[in-house]
Amino acid sequence: MTTLITDTRTVFSRELRPVLRDPFTIIFSMVQPLVFLALFAPLLPGADALQWFVPGIIVMSCLFASSMTGSNLLFEIQTGSHERMLVTPLRRPALLIGRALKEIVPMFAQAALIVAVCVPFGFRFNLAGALLGLVVLATFCIGLGALSYTLALAAKNQEWLFWTVQQTLIFPLLLLAGVLLPIENGPGWLRALAKGNPLSYVVDAERSLFNGDIWTSATVSGVVAAAAVAALGLWAGVRAMRRSD
Amino acid sequence: MIETRGLTKHFKDVRAVDGIDLTVAPGELVALLGPNGAGKSTTLRMLTTLIPPSSGTARVAGFDVVRQQREVRLRIGYIGQGNGAGHSQRGRDELISQGRAYGLSVRDARTRAGRLVDSLGLAEVADRRVSSLSGGQRRRLDIAMGLIHAPELLFLDEPSTGLDPQNRANLQEHILALRAEHETTIVLTTHYLDEADSMAERVIVIDHGRIVADDSPARLKAEHVGDRIVLGFDAETEAARAASTLAAYDPGREGTRLTITTQGAPRRVPGMLDDLRAAGHPAAEVEVIRPTLDDVFLKLTGRSLREGGAAQEPANSTDELVEV
Numbered sequence: 001m002t003t004l005i006t007d008t009r010t011v012f013s014r015e016l017r018p019v020l021r022d023p024f025t026i027i028f029s030m031v032q033p034l035v036f037l038a039l040f041a042p043l044l045p046g047a048d049a050l051q052w053f054v055p056g057i058i059v060m061s062c063l064f065a066s067s068m069t070g071s072n073l074l075f076e077i078q079t080g081s082h083e084r085m086l087v088t089p090l091r092r093p094a095l096l097i098g099r100a101l102k103e104i105v106p107m108f109a110q111a112a113l114i115v116a117v118c119v120p121f122g123f124r125f126n127l128a129g130a131l132l133g134l135v136v137l138a139t140f141c142i143g144l145g146a147l148s149y150t151l152a153l154a155a156k157n158q159e160w161l162f163w164t165v166q167q168t169l170i171f172p173l174l175l176l177a178g179v180l181l182p183i184e185n186g187p188g189w190l191r192a193l194a195k196g197n198p199l200s201y202v203v204d205a206e207r208s209l210f211n212g213d214i215w216t217s218a219t220v221s222g223v224v225a226a227a228a229v230a231a232l233g234l235w236a237g238v239r240a241m242r243r244s245d
Numbered sequence: 246m247i248e249t250r251g252l253t254k255h256f257k258d259v260r261a262v263d264g265i266d267l268t269v270a271p272g273e274l275v276a277l278l279g280p281n282g283a284g285k286s287t288t289l290r291m292l293t294t295l296i297p298p299s300s301g302t303a304r305v306a307g308f309d310v311v312r313q314q315r316e317v318r319l320r321i322g323y324i325g326q327g328n329g330a331g332h333s334q335r336g337r338d339e340l341i342s343q344g345r346a347y348g349l350s351v352r353d354a355r356t357r358a359g360r361l362v363d364s365l366g367l368a369e370v371a372d373r374r375v376s377s378l379s380g381g382q383r384r385r386l387d388i389a390m391g392l393i394h395a396p397e398l399l400f401l402d403e404p405s406t407g408l409d410p411q412n413r414a415n416l417q418e419h420i421l422a423l424r425a426e427h428e429t430t431i432v433l434t435t436h437y438l439d440e441a442d443s444m445a446e447r448v449i450v451i452d453h454g455r456i457v458a459d460d461s462p463a464r465l466k467a468e469h470v471g472d473r474i475v476l477g478f479d480a481e482t483e484a485a486r487a488a489s490t491l492a493a494y495d496p497g498r499e500g501t502r503l504t505i506t507t508q509g510a511p512r513r514v515p516g517m518l519d520d521l522r523a524a525g526h527p528a529a530e531v532e533v534i535r536p537t538l539d540d541v542f543l544k545l546t547g548r549s550l551r552e553g554g555a556a557q558e559p560a561n562s563t564d565e566l567v568e569v
């Protein structure tokens with residue numbers, strides 16, 4: 001019989017299969033952040049630039065990828081294959097998690113690549129911490145992916161609506177979390193906004209985890225923020241599936 | 246197998262389905278017939294847990310479609326109006342993952358997929374991207390997906406739309422065989438009147454979200470339309486005299502022709518011809534017109550069904566239901 005885990009695997013492998021059969025696009029998108037990193041890192045002051053920046057880049061690419069979860073769905077909603085899947089006994093959260101994981105897992109391969117490229121340039125990381133960091137990041141991104149899925153259901157036949165909302169939200173989310181630029185030196189209102197952004201806590205947790213500071217309050221805050229976003233995303237997604245016409 | 250009470254769905258101000266009471270017993274094959282927008286798909290979508298009813302209740306395969314969705318989903322198959330197979334996928338992959346979704350082991354899913362691929366004539370295209378398949382091939386793949394777990398209750402929303410006559414016949418055979426073999430209960434919607442006529446022992450005519458008739462095709466035709474006998478004569482005067490000879494049948498006259506509406510026409514015609522000959526004004530020609538479901542629909546709804554077909558249909562389908 002099926003479980004949430006086997007259902008998730010079914011959805012995940014269905015989604016991943018076309019990618020594996022045609023890996024060119026994924027390889028291309030994996031190289032992109034490396035270019036980004038090469039151009040951006042030299043601009044950062046201080047010797048610890050990579051320590052600060054690499055976890056940020058990993059968060060960023062995972063964030064972008066998972067926020068696209070709904071985009072493939074848009075087409076499948078139109079053709080009828082999403083409807084077909086909704087009639088199967090697949091557990092609703094598995095539909096959300098499986099699709100989000102399809103975006104996240106390639107990004108983890110990319111994270112490994114980024115780390116491997118950066119180590120010769122002096123990047124140091126703690127393996128256990130980094131792995132735990134990826135789990136926290138995956139949790140957050142499952143939530144974000146589920147929200148992207150929800151957005152696709154809500155936007156339905158208006159593709160522009162999906163993209164407009166996605167683009168409008170993703171950049172403030174990114175900038176207000178200190179992913180690319182430090183927030184500490186910003187004005188008070190900016191710091192206040194960052195405090196309300198769950199991604200801020202996740203990014204902080206990633207930095208301290210990659211550094212090997214595992215048992216810190218930053219880790220706890222990051223775990224709580226990621227879990228909250230995941231719970232919110234799954235709740236919203238399941239609800240949207242139940243209600244959508 | 247299906248039991249609905251006052252099943253209703255409103256979309257804003259559209260009453261797509263307006264109070265449907267429906268009982269389907271195990272093993273039945275039921276066709277829902279109705280013009281575009283009648284509410285057929287919406288009805289199926291409620292019965293398959295895709296959308297919640299605005300009001301009313303439905304039990305499908307013994308479970309409530311709102312409160313016990315998972316139980317319902319485990320027991321039914323659904324072939325929607327769109328394409329079930331993802332366009333970026335390959336057909337066989339989709340079949341296998343569909344089987345996995347229903348809890349089949351990888352091996353079982355693979356075996357059944359292989360069997361369906363063969364029996365639906367998809368062997369050559371099953372390993373290609375779905376987007377490269379023709380409409381008819383894609384439709385057959387959708388049908389294979391709906392059958393992968395051999396459900397006890399199968400819903401098909403316009404399964405044969407877009408298929409050529411040969412594949413339509415093929416599909417009909419497949420559905421009938423499935424039913425004979427597994428005693429599957431089948432509910433299908435169709436625009437093809439001949440399909441409803443030849444396959445279903447029960448036809449439910451839906452119009453404006455309501456059931457306007459529910460019976461076997463033969464009884465629907467007999468009850469609502471009846472046969473027509475058209476008698477032709479050489480002259481109007483003869484036709485007029487014949488009309489009085491056959492007054493018991495209440496014939497209508499139009500020039501040299503008499504039209505009689507009755508039941509069991511083929512058995513009555515020889516007697517009528519004898520009577521006319523005996524009365525001295527024999528008929529010059531005779532035609533018996535048996536009713537089609539077209540005629541039934543026209544009679545029931547007052548709206549025409551015209552030959553030809555909806556925009557997306559092949560132009561050669563002569564017996565399709567269209568709202569004019």
Ligand SMILES: Nc1ncnc2c1ncn2[C@@H]1O[C@H](COP(=O)(O)OP(=O)(O)OP(=O)(O)O)[C@@H](O)[C@H]1O
Pocket residue numbers: 245256259260261262279280281282283284285286287288326
């Ligand atoms: N999601 C929706 N939102 C708003 N209106 C809808 C929706 N789905 C269906 N309708 C409306 O409900 C009515 C019934 O539609 P439905 O799809 O059930 O008809 P149908 O009998 O399946 O027609 P067809 O033969 O064209 O498939 C139509 O007027 C349609 O426009």
Ligand SMILES: [Mg+2]
Pocket residue numbers: 285286287326402
């Ligand atoms: Mg329909």
